[in-house]
Amino acid sequence: KRTMTLIEKNGCHDTVYMNAAKIFQGIHTEKAKDRMLVRYGGDSAPPVLAFKDASSQRLSYELAFNALKYQDLLEEMLLDSCVYPCHSIPDELTSLLVVMLYDLQDRKFQAREISDEDEPVADVRKIEHYLYSFKTKLAAALARYRIKYDAPSIEYVLPETIRKQHQRASALPLCVWINTFKIRLQALQDREGKGFTKVESVSDLDHYTYGVDQHCSDMLVFPSSLKEELLNLDLFADSKLLLQ
Incomplete structure (x- = not known):
């Protein structure tokens, strides 16, 4: 395996946060001026994004859309904890503040593990230090919010219809395309005995198993529980396999 862009729940590379912030800046919900308590500076022009690899791209978009979902x-x-507003953080960095806050609470307010390969981005390190210095107040604000809405977890603050959609989606098998320009099915099947075993039916998927779609031999299906582990394989980093 290569060094992962996302190490379990230990955080992302600096560039992922920057790209996620740029994406979120363009998609966040604009509120009426009389309800606008958090201000997002900058413009809404299409962002210029530079991704290290496919994994970084996926993580950047996932982080941005998760921040949008829980905006x-x-x-x-931020408001309840008095972390925002902050005179030392301009409105242009509010999007970065929000996406990094989502990631911080997703890590249960634990410090990020920074890889030696991670090139530091000054704004990311500034926001990270600022949020972490207020982690206790932020955690308390989250707890009050959950109590207010009687929510066992943040997923329960979402509308029930959206929660059910997410639950159904998370239970579906993962569909993966074989990039036949780079690898053949036989080469993948040769990996049996090295962790993955082929099954004949989707209903038999369990743990380290996979199946071949009966209608398309270039598509594989895996248990949904293996998503993060699969995406950190060299096969995905080299674009030999592509998540649908």
Whole structure:
């Protein structure tokens, strides 16, 4: 395996946060001026993004859309904890503040593990230090929010229809395309005995197993529980396998 862009729940590389912030800047929900308590500076022009690899791209978009999904919660946490506004953090960095707050609470307010290969980005390190210095107040604000909405976890603050959609999606098998320009099915099947075993039916998927789609021989299916582990394989880093 290569060094992962995302190491379990230990955080992302600096560039992932920057790209996620740029994406979020363009998609965040604009509120009416009389309700706008958190201000996002900058413009809404299409961002210029530079991704290290496919994994970084996926993580950047996932982080941005998770921040969008919980935008109201994250903004209330910032306001309730008095972390926002902050004179030393300009409005142009609010998007970065929000996406990094989402990631911090997703890590249960634990410090990020920084890889030696990670090139530091000054704004990311500044926001990271600022948020972490207020982690106790932010955690308390999150707890108050959950109590207010009687939510066992943040997923329960979402509308029920959205929660059910997420639950159904998370239970579906992962569909993976074989990039036949780089690898053949036989080469993948040769990996049996090295961790993955082929099964004949999707209903038999369990743990380290995979199946071949009966209608398309270039598509594999895996248990959904293996998503993070699969995406950190060299096969994905080299674009030999592509997550649908």
